[in-house]
Amino acid sequence: MGPTASGKSALALEAARQLNGEIVSVDSMQLYRGLEIGTAQPTAAEQAEIPHHLVGCFDFHHKIDVFQFRKLADRAIAEIRARGRRPILAGGTGMYLRALLYGIDDLPADPELRKRLDAEFDHDAGEPALLEKMAKLDPAAFDRWHACRRRLIRALEVRLLTGKSILELQQNPMDRLRYPVIAWKLETPTEILRKRISDRAAAMLDSGWIEEARRAIAAGLLESPTAHQALGYKLIAEHLAGNLTREQLHERISTATWQLARRQRTWFRHQHPEAQPLTMPPAAPLVFHS
Structure with missing residues (x-):
């Protein structure tokens, strides 16, 4: 796991080679066909060498959400294991991985109740009252999440809606792993990552991304239910309309990608305690042990 352009795909390929593995993409946009360049999907040669799952599976008019993704990924993992091979998860869509x-x-x-609860409790001034309320109303949830304000507010929301503790209702308490995993979060120095992002954006534009976007936009990409969120395509639409030069397009895509990378860094730093930090690029070739 890690921010975009940090080297996840190459590392996953090497892990799969060493561990007799198959790769499961954890990228909400790589699910869609017709966006191969813009979503940095593995090449045909890479997919021929190592089986990849959840890449280019759906037309981009098809809506895939996190619930469907989890079912698809669970199935892929089970099938890989049944073949006696190792599932290698790789991607940057933090909510899907979580x-x-x-x-x-x-x-x-x-939504209305949650909005009121957030306004009342989701700030430093409101936290003491939240803690006091949940210590009385739901001691078990308070004990588990007293250090995580957002989780505690969600537990309060569920308590008010159902009259029961969220811990009674959840099949999985969301702080226990569903799979035994060895996990790495890739950490790249800022200047190196920014250069990688800029260089990759230039290479993607040079390799036909604008034409790919032209076809996808003509086919209704920007009106699609979820794939319209794919980074860069709206900016390319502005370029095609004559509102951005090629140089400006590259700069705007690089900036937007860097902003995404910063959000991803924050997510993985706080949401995945199971992951070990791995500095990229590594000082020496990595050896994966089964």
Whole structure:
């Protein structure tokens, strides 16, 4: 796991070679066909060498959410294991990876109630009252999540909606791994990562991304239910409309990708305690042990 352009795909390939593995993509946009360049999907040669799963599976008019992704990924992992091979998970969509490894909170929710609870409690001034309330209302949830304000607010929301503790209702408490894993979060020095992002954006534009985007946009990509979120395609639409030069397009894509990478860094830093930090690029070739 790690931010975009940090080297996840190459590392996953090497791990799969050494461990007799198959790769499961954890990337919400690599699921879609027709976006191969813009979502940095593995090449045909890479997929011929190592089986990849959840890459280019769906037309981009098809809506895939985190719940469907987890079912698909669980199935792929089970099939890989049944063949006696090692599942290698690789990707940067933090919410999807978290759902796969820790489970999904699919309990009742009320947006209006949550908005009120956030306004009352999701700040430093409101936290003492939240702690006091949950210590009385749901001691078990308080004991588990007293150090995590957002989790505690969610537990309060569920308690108010159902009259029961979230811990009674969850099949998985979302802080226990569903799979035994060895995990790495890739950490790349800022200047190196920014250069990798810029260089990769230039290479993607040079290799036909604009034409790929032209076809996808004409086919309705920007009106699609989820794939419209794929980074860069709206900016290419502006370029095609004559609103951005090629140089400006490259700069805007690089900036947007860096902003995404920063969000990903923050997510993986806080959401995946099971992951060991791995500095990229590594000082020496990595050896994976089974």
